Amino acid sequence: MLIKPRTEPEELLLLRILNTRWNLDPKEASNYLHLEKGYLGEKQFDLLLKDLKGDWLMLNDLLFDCSNTVFQIDSLLISQGTIYLFEVKNYEGDFYVEKDNWYTAAGNEIKNPLLQLKRSESLFRRLIHELGFTFNVEAHLIFINPVFFLYQAPLNLPIIFPPQLTRFFDQLSRKSAEIFGKPFKLAEKLAAIHIKKSQYAKRPSYTYQQIQKGIICKSCGLFLTNDDIKILTCKSCGHKEGVSSAILRSVKEFQILFPSEKVTTNVIYDWCRIMKSKKAIRNTLSGNFKKVGVGRSAHYI
């Protein structure tokens, strides 16, 4: 049973829009690609979890605060007596381990992902203890990408490598037993204390003037150039989308980029750029948002 689904991280949503509408500097661009890849890996892991047989409570993408220390968990699987904690990595290519240090094939040291796993595991144990629950906690580092390889990996690490995933999930399916009472209470509690807003989200500094206006094609990500009364057709990929849905997507992007700016017909008219008249914008806004104020101070929430 899925108790908490995964949602796209705010930072990823923001960087994805900025990547199309602005020039991210190399560091931000690399952070963006890293987040996009990580999220893709987590979604792939979710697909495997979805096929798991038996009785389980699943919570994905969690952020907790335990004694003023914030930590994040990619996935939790709760059974009657055991909680499985997963950290998912979408690493690609060859890596090697030397003592406690991890390196890329080219010899560049990377953060040891097992340390991150150990930290989350220990904080999570403390958290459920503080909540008054007793469970076994089993933490695993999951490598989801089939072209990942780790040289010199010792035998006893809590790692599931790509060729082991199917077997691991088969074993879990066999371990499943009916759940009742306590796991439901814990899952409910965990979903309730999950921190909704990431404190890590870093906002690059940009201004409205710097950002490219227009409506972005939902399918290929390029800017739309045409203006039609009902349907917008992308000249690059041919994707068709209703005007209202395209405007609504653009409003959401505007709100993510400028959360403190008011949404008005004029603002969105300027933002969408390609619409010849304001009518479609006014109709979309009034049909999907609540209008506050009148005249010049009117805006939508």
Ligand SMILES: [Zn+2]
């Ligand atoms: Zn397109």
